Amino acid sequence: MRTGVWYLQEIILQLRSAPAYLLLLEAVLLVWLIKVLFFTKSYKPHRTKLTQKEKEDLVEEWTPEPLVPDTPADHPGLHPRSFEGKLGKIIRINGQDCINLASLNFLDMNGNxxxxxxxxxxxxxxxxxxxxxxxxxxxxxxxxxxxxxxxxxxxxxxxxxxxxxxxxxxxxxxxxxxxxxxxxxxxxxxxxxxxxxxxxxxxxxxxxxxxxxxxxxxxxxxxxxxxxxxxxxxxxxxxxxxxxxxxxxxxxxxxxxxxxxxxxxxxxxxxxxxxxxxxxxxxxxxxxxxxxxxxxxxxxxxxxxxxxxxxxxxxxxxxxxxxxxxxxxxxxxxxxxxxxxxxxxxxxxxxxxxxxSPDMFVTLARNATYMQQKLESIPGMTLKGLPISPIKHLSLEGSMETRKQEVCLLEEVVQEAESRGVAIVLARYLDDMEYILPKPSIRVAVSSGFSVEELSRAADVVATACATVLARHRGVEAN
Missing domain, CATH: 3.40.640.10 (Type I PLP-dependent aspartate aminotransferase-like (Major domain))
Structure with a gap:
């Protein structure tokens, strides 16, 4: 049976056979551990007892952070458009009938x-x-x-x-x-x-x-x-x-x-x-x-x-x-x-x-191509998209000083077109989350349900809205 003396002898034998540098390292660590455990004072923060008047002053001065950041007054979410009835090729916005170039109702199925x-x-x-x-x-x-x-x-x-x-x-x-x-x-x-x-x-x-x-x-x-x-x-x-x-x-x-x-x-x-x-x-x-x-x-x-x-x-x-x-x-x-x-x-x-009725795809391609021809000749504007595509992006030629200025100018075009009876929409993005933020643009969507006459009228209104807003903007700059 092994006794305590035997264990002590074994420990002494192991210590004698261990390298000197290892014994030194273990001794240093042991001293450091003893110092930390028994001789280092625990940190206690200094507390100052405040008077009732000082507490009231601190509460009065404190301003909590808002739960959400401030929303700009011109944010589109604060000014929603109100629609009545079905969102077909003709929609009613705030009591006014408009040709609908905003909805992605490509095959005119809505209201069928x-x-x-x-x-x-x-x-x-x-x-x-x-x-x-x-x-x-x-x-x-x-x-x-x-x-x-x-x-x-x-x-x-x-x-x-x-x-x-x-x-x-x-x-x-x-x-x-x-x-x-x-x-x-x-x-x-x-x-x-x-x-x-x-x-x-x-x-x-x-x-x-x-x-x-x-x-x-x-x-x-x-x-x-x-x-x-x-x-x-x-x-x-x-x-x-x-x-x-x-x-x-x-x-x-x-x-x-x-x-x-x-x-x-x-x-x-x-x-x-x-x-x-x-x-x-x-x-x-x-x-x-x-x-x-x-x-x-x-x-x-x-x-x-x-x-x-x-x-x-x-x-x-x-x-x-x-x-x-x-x-x-x-x-x-x-x-x-x-x-x-x-x-x-x-x-x-x-x-x-x-x-x-596969002919609806032929009609859609015809309408998209026709709208391409009408929109690509608007002065001061650039059209992005293939002729066969029913979705197109209309943006300003060149760039303004800031992106916000471009967005505001295009929003004026949208409102001007709406007042003249055509609904278009500004392409919206989450600016701080997009990998590449596209250039500000007006999104135009074409449907197979439109006649050539309706598309011609809508395109003329969009062109007139662009000319009116751009002329107004140039007049402001000149002044």
Whole structure:
């Protein structure tokens, strides 16, 4: 049996065999520990006892910080426009009828009698809302019918339907791309895409807007990085994110070249068709149909249904196993209340009308091209957007001293046009959150429901409003 003497002898033996420098270090640490524990005084803040008068003076002088920052008096949220009735091609604003060039009602579905009748019929059968997410007793048979019809229309294996258009991109991207992955993204991407990129926490390469050569340059740089660390490259996932028709520019992505780069550098492509679905292609199937590219060459397609189909929500589509992951990993799908059944019914009716009447896409392209010709000749203004695009941006030639001055001047144009019977809108951005803040512009949206005469009148009013405001501004500067 080992005694205390034996243990003491063992300790002495170990100390004798230990290096001298180690014994010295341990002795210094022991002395420092004893000093800290027993000889260092604990810090006690000096407290001054205040008189009642001093306390009252301090309370009187204290000014609390505001819960929210001060809002400028000219903030658009403080002066909302009031609409009456349906937001069709003619809308009533503050009691005045205006030609509607503000709403993204590209196919003139809003107010369609057949769609309204179908929605009312569905409302009577299912009620108003699903009252729960799709995975928690929120899936109704009409949701499944809508997904089947969308996937059959586009030629996709499966489609997952969302109840809110913005959440398609903002939550679908982080469902696949995670921290450590690499994303190549057009620097002109819309805000929903930017939010999805932030949520993914991936490394993002922003290439110049619609510049495939700059994209290839960045892909080569990433390829060089991968070759230096082949072990990490084996598990690295690479994604390419673009829009079919760009919200902030009105132009179309060079899809054939992008797919070529996608295959060469082994990346997965995410394509946002929020503006191109129901707009581009002979049947409105989007940018893939417009370029004649097989839709299966794109790994993931997403779109909002809030621009062309007079409804709300959106969808994403692709291979079946990709959509199965989306239903579990897409937070906007998994935790948002399902789309109201009457809106799902409206979407189905809109889709059926698109299939029955493909001539509406020809009319939309004709109206967009005509409006392009009318607006691009306005003196002092620059038009951005392709002729075939139903969304266009009208901005000032050159630049003013500050961005706020440009915004205020364009807002005057909007108000002047509204007073003359045409509704247009200033493109709004979250200035401090955009990756690249676009130049201030007036957004003009064209619908297939307009006649050439209505478009001509609306364009003339916009031109007159621009001339009136610019002349007024030059007069103020001269004085």
């Amino acid at each position: 009698e057949e769609i309204e009748a179908g929605a009312i019929k569905t409302l009577k059968k299912y009620g108003v809302g699903a009252c729960g997410p799709r995975g928690f007793y929120g899936t109704i048979d009409i949701h499944l019918e809508l997904e089947d019809k969308l996937s059959a229309f586009l030629g996709l294996e499966e489609v997952a339907q969302y109840s809110y258009g913005f959440s398609v991109l903002s939550t679908a991207i982080p469902a696949y791309a995670k921290s450590g992955d690499v994303i190549f993204c057009d620097e002109g991407a819309c805000f929903a895409i930017q939010q999805g990129l932030r949520a993914s926490r991936s490394k993002v390469w922003f290439f110049k807007h619609n510049d495939a050569d700059d994209l290839e340059r960045m892909m080569k740089l990433q390829d060089d990085i991968d070759q230096k660390n082949p072990q990490k490259a084996l598990t690295l996932r690479r994604f390419l994110v673009v829009e079919g028709l760009y919200m902030n520019y009105g132009d179309i992505c060079p899809l054939p070249k992008l797919i070529e780069l996608k295959k060469r550098y082994k990346v997965r492509m995410f394509l946002d068709e929020s503006l191109s679905f129901g707009v581009l292609g002979a049947n409105g199937k989007g940018v893939t149909e417009y370029f004649g590219v097989p839709i299966t060459d794109v790994d993931w397609i997403g779109a909002s249904l809030e621009n062309c189909m007079a409804t709300t929500g959106g969808f994403c589509g692709g291979r079946a196993f990709v959509m199965n992951h989306q239903r579990l990993g897409g937070l906007g799908y998994a935790f948002s209340a399902a789309l109201p059944s009457m809106l799902a019914s409206s979407t189905i009716t809109s889709l059926e009308q698109m299939q029955r």
